[in-house]
Amino acid sequence: MATASALTNYFSAPGTLMKENFGDVLDERFAFVKERTWQEPIQGLDFWQQRDTDKDTERHSYITSTGIAPKNRDVDSMPLANKIQGFDNSYTPEVYRLAIQVERRLRETDMFNVIDKRMADLNQSARDTIELYAALPFNTAFATTVAWVCADGMNLVDSDRNREDTAAGTWGNEETASSLTQSSVGTMRLNFRKNTNERGRVRPIHMQQVIIPPDLEDTAITELGSAQKPGSALNDKNFLTEYNLSYRVWDYLTSTTAYFGSGPKDSLYELFWYWGKRPESQSFDVAGNPDVWATRMRMVYVTGADRPHSIRGNAGA
Numbered sequence: 001m002a003t004a005s006a007l008t009n010y011f012s013a014p015g016t017l018m019k020e021n022f023g024d025v026l027d028e029r030f031a032f033v034k035e036r037t038w039q040e041p042i043q044g045l046d047f048w049q050q051r052d053t054d055k056d057t058e059r060h061s062y063i064t065s066t067g068i069a070p071k072n073r074d075v076d077s078m079p080l081a082n083k084i085q086g087f088d089n090s091y092t093p094e095v096y097r098l099a100i101q102v103e104r105r106l107r108e109t110d111m112f113n114v115i116d117k118r119m120a121d122l123n124q125s126a127r128d129t130i131e132l133y134a135a136l137p138f139n140t141a142f143a144t145t146v147a148w149v150c151a152d153g154m155n156l157v158d159s160d161r162n163r164e165d166t167a168a169g170t171w172g173n174e175e176t177a178s179s180l181t182q183s184s185v186g187t188m189r190l191n192f193r194k195n196t197n198e199r200g201r202v203r204p205i206h207m208q209q210v211i212i213p214p215d216l217e218d219t220a221i222t223e224l225g226s227a228q229k230p231g232s233a234l235n236d237k238n239f240l241t242e243y244n245l246s247y248r249v250w251d252y253l254t255s256t257t258a259y260f261g262s263g264p265k266d267s268l269y270e271l272f273w274y275w276g277k278r279p280e281s282q283s284f285d286v287a288g289n290p291d292v293w294a295t296r297m298r299m300v301y302v303t304g305a306d307r308p309h310s311i312r313g314n315a316g317a
Helices: 104-108 118-139 182-193 214-225
Strands: 049-052 058-060 089-091 094-103 209-212 246-249 259-262 271-286 289-305 311-314
Touching: 089 289, 094 104, 094 118, 094 271, 104 289, 118 271, 118 289, 182 214, 182 259, 182 311, 209 214, 214 246
Parallel strands: 049 271, 209 246
Antiparallel strands: 058 089, 094 289, 209 259, 259 311, 271 289
């Protein structure tokens, strides 16, 4: 095996970018010194309802529908409807910050003009942070250790969720673990149609897409797009083609087997991303030292879900 010139890089972290750590960018013998950049658009925010807020905390609350009208005569006492308080939820945006400091001498001797691209670096850090937080509830949806919860105190995907009307029992949006197949997607679509509200009344949701990691894209193409029933010698039609289902690859999903279904991103899609302040960059002074340039990125946000009936998940197999 060939020996790399910089197989193990030495790098200290003094808090400020200094010329001792960047010998290559000061050496004109190199043909080029570059920083790699990727142009992928942010994926994760597409799965959230984004809202802006100037409040310290946003609060959501819900009221259930009334019950079923009973049969009774006009001369009977008038039956009265009742409504029930639902789960409430609080959204308190948190501050996320990151800064870069550069000494004057490093900027003056930078042969390749790569050190002073602080804005681009901080913007990329913001993008990476957003992607990881957007995917967090999905990546921990089947975890036994709770890292992120909905208004009912449970994972994004869970079973035996309490209904707001305790007399109506429980509900769940977790499918029986199985591989991504025509049958499992069909079952998920059917369970969306059998969705019930806080009081256990049928409230159908039309499944629109399957959300998958890159590992399952080939399978999704076969199972969703084949004209005939996949894996069968019979000349049966692939019924999934009649439902106008699409699939969406999300590169930040960590499981290679788990997949999700989602309903329309309408008023009933209750995954919320609250921006207290969208990402911004700003230069600042460093303790009165004019020979150190500093720039910081700052953003303020919080994520949460009220009733996640528009998301169903399968851990896969």
